[in-house]
Amino acid sequence: MTSGLAQRRRGAREAALAGAVEGGLLGPQAPLVGLLDVDGVLAAVDALREAFAGPAPVQHTFAAKACGLVPVLRLLAEAGMGCEVASPGELEQALAAGFPFDRLVFDSPAKTVRELEFALAHGIAINLDNFQELARVDALLAGRPAAGPVGLRVNPQVGAGAIGAMSTATATSKFGIALRDPGAVQAVVDAFAARPWLNRLHAHVGSQGCPLPLIAQGIRAAYELAERINATLGRRQVTGLDIGGGLPVDFSGEEDRPTYADYVAELRGAVPGLFDGRYTLVTEFGRSLLAKSGTVASLVEYTKSAGGRRIAVTHAGAQVATRTVFMPDAWPLRAGVFDAAGRPKQGPTEPVDIAGPCCFAGDLTATGRELPVVEPGDVVALYDTGAYYFSSHFSYNSLPRPAVYGYRVDAGGRVRFAPVRTAQTVHEVVQESGAAHADALLALLPGGGTGRPAGAL
Template identity: 30%
Template sequence: MNSQIAPDQINAAGHLTIGGVDSLELAKEYGTPLVVYDVAQIRRQIRAFKKVFEQRQVDYAVSYASKAFAAIAMYQVVAHEGGHVDVVSAGELYTAIKANFPMENVSFHGNNKSRAELEMAVDHHVGMIVIDNFHEIELLNEVLASRDQSIDVMIRITPGISAHTNKYIQTGQVDSKFGFDLQSGQADEALQKILASPRMHMKGLHAHIGSQIFELNGFQMAAAKLVEIAAHWRDEFGYEPEIVNVGGGFGIRYVSADHPLKPEDFVAAIIETIKEETQKLNLKMPAVWIEPGRSIAGPAGYNLYTVGSRKDVPGLLPYVMIDGGMGDNIRPALYEAEYETVLAADPQAENAETVRLAGKYCESGDILSQHQPLPKTKPGDVLAMLDTGAYGYAMASNYNRNPRPAVVFAENGQAHLVIERESLDDLVHLDRSYSQA
């Protein structure tokens, strides 16, 4: 049996269940490809993060990084669990608004926020703007002045720490498009500009060193660096941050070769580092904010696919084709991400062969797994790919004019359709005819 599947996820028929719902019934009712979330798993992880802070009596916010998966239903679950969210676009903010998410618990990130996006954030009284560059300071000041309003902000810095992760998802190193550099004095200059603004209330500093990180050291170094900056700002400018936001990036298990710590163990180490460093430097213990996305959404998600055709070539791994692919999960093609897949009808079945799990898109690189052990499969079998909840649907596309899949939330044995499957009409509803004169 796959070690990522708990015994209680197998029902009396031997089928995989998600949130207490038979995966074959889900595929039958909603069709495939289908994205399914185990909502209880989302709740458990948010609560596990909160428990770490509460046990240590530290003021905190668990802010879900909604770029991992943004939907009205997801924001509603996070709100129900008392979490915050961070958004990075007008679209994510609009989705949170439609979910009636408390705007005071929303942080707005982004390295190139437009005037329209900042106006939208200010008009809806977003709780925090994370300032990323000098242009944004000027732009936000103009927007606030035009509305005679003020807003809470924090500064994003690049701490000069390169996380051991894929180069495309490193963000904390000096050479990054995100945040203010420390060594050149940019962060100090940004602080002074913000403190000089009567409309911006400077609340703290933020850093994010990357994503899918397995090692504690980078987080501990980043936490210590943030406290060091806080002490420098206190001594140099008389400003002491109320909040230290350490971002997210806590790694999760995708395949058997992955051995990450529990996400909450990363947070415990970060808190202890901040406590130690603040005591050394005679600083007040700040509130500690985290921004987990993948670690909340990833393990809760499953992609269900139906097997179609097969290609066998002597001496080579066979291709098993499924009805989804890079359009609903670009990560394997984009940066060779790996997943594990099981037969939904019998997750305990012995593997009989290793195959290449291929998608239906017209790209040779549309391979979801280059080496996937599976039982013998036949057309019509349903496969369940595990831990797909982060950056799958969020990065989905209509390549080859394929509709994006439906999304279902499953909890307590009940399934709820939270995003409808796109129709063929949906694909052309923005198209307009063109006639040459």
């Protein structure tokens, strides 16, 4: 049985696709577009807050890496979210979106001195990755208290989920201080004992493919370490636990499974003391907040057969669906077929490969998928693409970034669109590729580029 939320989402998506075609946002002059369901995003934020309601104070932050588009970040800021950033670019995007300093969390395993100075001076919460970074902050503070919370990231080393590359709590993960390494726990306790301004622990087990019990096991390790530190020091120095994000998204269906309520129930069972109000909790969800609300839609340019396989050639490939193309088993996407007016196609189905525009054979977003017969001029929609697919563009073949629009659908089925990102022009692609320095390398040649003598290079 389909839930009301899933039915609303599907209906709004279909209305938006038809509206995009009718309004010229998707068509021959704009054959690829991203569409974001604004009400779906806000519903996800509400579900997150509801799941964590209780005595423990919670700061929910959005992981900017999942969709670093300023209007999307601004929407989340207005909804009361904070923002987790992991690079100078993400930090500037968050500030441009209006997040105040005290709602930012800065995570990165490679923070520079300048980045640390900025965060420390402006009260941005920081999670330090290693003991060398901790020593760097010692020098920067020079005995002064930090203006904002400072935490230490730990790796509970609880193992990998189904996708190794997305698992951050393995024995050899590059992130955090590995707690099961000899002497590590005592070194962490000693670090807190020597620094009264160190007041948080951070643990993130991974995202996508990590089962809830594994995530809970990692968070429990961080909680138990916080309890040990406070007991050893005889004071409540650790006052906050940043438990990361990582709620998996079910890309095989319309429903939100697991839910935030499922996640919290798992945590309550594994770490009941986490929610009693003694610790401020920080979350860093990204994909689960946006994925189900996004659609990448492309015109079908051609259809063909090869070796008995039907192929639909679209404009959506590795440049927007990078992970899906290169790791299709780990990142599968559902696809739908719509006619030239943007209406869902009906009728007999056939197995078809959905191909992108990139010039390599593996540029496929779906393989052998049973779909209504696809024809040139139709629209293929890739579902659950609200996170990463809009903002993590892969510039293969110098393909430009597509436009992205947010939408809302009223009770009468009328759609309103708002621009999130303007489509990149081919001219902008050329300029970005160094056109302003077109002659620069020639200046290194004998004669300053006036000619190339035989055998000069």
